[in-house]
Amino acid sequence: RDFHERCAQCSDVNWGVTDGGRFYCRTCHNVTERTREVVNTDFVTNTRVQTISKGSRRQEKDDGGCEWYVCEGFQLVLKKQAEALEALGVCPQMKDEVLYNFWRLYLQKSKQAYCNRPAGETIKSLSVCDSSTDVDSELERSSLLHLLSVSESEGDLQTDCSFASSTSKVSESTSVCSGSVDGSLYLMKNQKEKLRMTMPMTLSFCYMALLWLREPMTLSDLLRFVVEGHIPYLNVFQHFPEKMKLCGLDLKIFCVESWPVYEEVYNQMLELAAFLDLPRFPDITDSCFLHPDMLCMKYLMEANLPDELHNWTCRVVKKICIGEVDFLTLVPGNKSRKVKYDVLAVAVIIVVLKLLFLLDDHYEWLLSDFAEERNKNNKEGSPYFEFKKWYKVIKCALDTEQKKLDEERAKYLWRSEKPLFYSVKNKSRVLKRRQMVVSLQNQFGKLSGSVRPAEKPSPSIFQLSWSEENTDGSCFHGHSLEGILQEKCGLLAAMNPDYWLCTVKLCTERLCGHLAHYREVDFPQSYHFVLRLFSFLLKIQPSYIHDEVCLIERKLFNKKLCKKPKYTVLRK
């Protein structure tokens, strides 16, 4: 009934149940290993499942709170995120079907719910911190509590950013503060075993669902929307119902102090897909938004580059076969191919720019002067593209936007509307501080002069936009590449005969985590500029894009490299 996975054999979703309680595909009669019992939400042997299902049998606590488990919290987070995505235009299927099912599968696989009994664990009785608890004496007993040590005089919290190590143990008699029932247990669990849920991982879930549905949103778009506040992430726990009280270790789980990192979210997504034993994802064909041809067009527009460059990107894509369905589609597994669609597209564009303009800090300027000359006689039709002009326009825009971004980041407000307490003891101090912060903000706010309240920018796919209606000539979309091309055997080829490789040899990812090592000083300024531009658009480090560029170059010049490994400048 509520099993929505695609059949491994025929990709259809049409399940029935065998007599043995197993699921089989009605279309091709493929029988799965999954048993019905497990997926049945009515099957109750376990208090955990009880509390997750409907919540009607929650025990009410004295302070008006109720018992809740950490994974319930995450479930709520995911729900909120899915709703936000829906508001952004993602299809409703995402929330009700895809994401929900991924989540249930996860709970099942990690034995947190929907199964007979959590493997090897008994739920210890963990009482919530009440005012009679003496925090100080517990300090000696538990290293976990080190996370919560509170120094009386300042009310400072010495917290360690990293989670408790898996070797720390909490003695059973210790009462550790957390609003959730299993907060401390949660942090203690061995990470490697069961892919423990974290806040960044909620985004991995979202992205995985988006990818499954082939929605037109790249990972960098998703993360950007998170930072801009369109998707709940920071302080999302504010939307938990009143009864779910958060305190103590819950904060370590649900409070974030850093923005999600692309690599981390991406890698966790892959791990997750493997962990959940998902089959091959729906095909990414050339009509999908995520296909390099599409994404290249998008980024070319955003980077204010001539549309004509699209022909070249398509050529490169075709030549190195990265437009193939099998290359682009995700097949979860231990050695799944890593395809970062946005980074890939951007890297292709950079390679094309290198092909046409060389970008060695000399040639592109010469070419630009040449195009400028030719432009003097070119009064009809579209002007020839001049690198110099483009550089000036983009640099100006980039510097402005970067400056704005830096200021915005410095002005960012992290605290939640709802004040958080590590322990009940801590509460009055926290409230007092909150009061002071608000009062100081008011006082200095008045002295700030006319400050418009910061408005959330409305969500948009494009961060930079250029209009051809501008008469100042700052839009290069329609410009022609003829100025830098020449005819060869009836075809237009680049005038530039040379190319330089970013790196001759790729590093092993296992050793250092990178394919190449990017240092600004080692490369031409123009190359760095281009990296900087796309790094700004995708909000990732330039070195990530550089890695991808190296990979593509490797593929593109593979044959030549095998023949002449010594030369770094190649003739095409």
Place this chain on the structure above:
Amino acid sequence: SSQEHKSNFKKSKEACLSYIQDAMLQKQWKRAAEFLTFYVESLEKDFSTEHVGPSEIIWRIGSEILCHHPRASMREFNSFIEQMKTSSVKRYLKVCLEHSFHLLCNGLIHDAYQNLSLAESWRFGEQTAIQDKEMKLIQAYKGLLDYYSWSKQKNILLEHGQDGFEDLSVEQEMHSYFRKAAMNLKEIIKIPGVWDLFVKCYVDLLEFYGDHNEARQVLNEYAYNSKFPANPNAHVYLYQFLKRRGESKKSLISVLKILHDIVPSHELMIDFNTMLQKSKKRKKRRLGLEVIFAALDYAGWKENVKAWSCLSRQMKQIVISEKHLNWIKQEWSSRKDWWPAFHFSHYLAKGNWKENESLSYEKALVAGILLGKDCKYFKYVSHQGCKAKVKRFQILKKFVNKNNPVHLRISG
């Protein structure tokens, strides 16, 4: 590296702080205030692992902004500071103290006094003992303000006395301020440190009430106790006190000797030299010469007529008596290479003559003795002086011409 593991929260607050600092350095107070509003939430995540935590940063930056912002009033400042006082127990007294300073700088003496009194009565468990230093300072400044009040009452009393009025209440108040001030001032000057103003005030009180012994003891301690940092002013105060008391030249000289050792360019060196020149003891006179030469080594003394006249007087006396020319020789040996350019250049001769005839006279005398009649300075000035028919220059010319050979003996 530690940079990587810093959360974005921390990084963004650090960035915010640097924007605040930039704005403040450029005196853009509105902008600084704006960024401060975004910074203050750091208080809620005050982990105090840094040397200077957010709470202290906010206090200092906020104070600075409120000091300079055109629209910020004293009332706002006060309300801000009150908040800062409550935000940190460990810093309570320090904030109180600086608040008082600020009030004093704005002429709100009464408010400052009330603040200090309030702070003085603060108690908070073991913090009181830990913040002992600040407490002492608070008491000291309170004492200072008590002295100020005492002084006011004293002036009123003197006025009334002149007018023939007797004012018992004023007198009583005055005495009461005296007691309070004396108690606090006495305490603070016990601690090794630089307490110039406090010492002065305390001594003033003691002298008024006739307790000269105590005053002498206090000043001696202040000047000679090795635990106290070397402080020229301590010696100056002691000297002034002894002079007031009419002490012997001997004791005055011994005090000034130490001052000369510490600060050869001190203005009191003129008095010192004058005393020494008059002494009957040869050693003292010798020291006098040394003192005045040493003072004139300093650029700040170049145009000091009094100093030059001291030197010229002494040198003239030596030349005429024909005794102790070797003293001048000794002093001149280390200076003959650079004093001519430093003091006796042709350019200076022209400038000095034009601006200050007496200066040029004294200097010409000295130059004439040291460098002979042919030296640039003397030649120019004496020529000008004689041309202008000023009598003393004519006498000068004759004197130097007569004693010309002296300079050879000196420079040899």
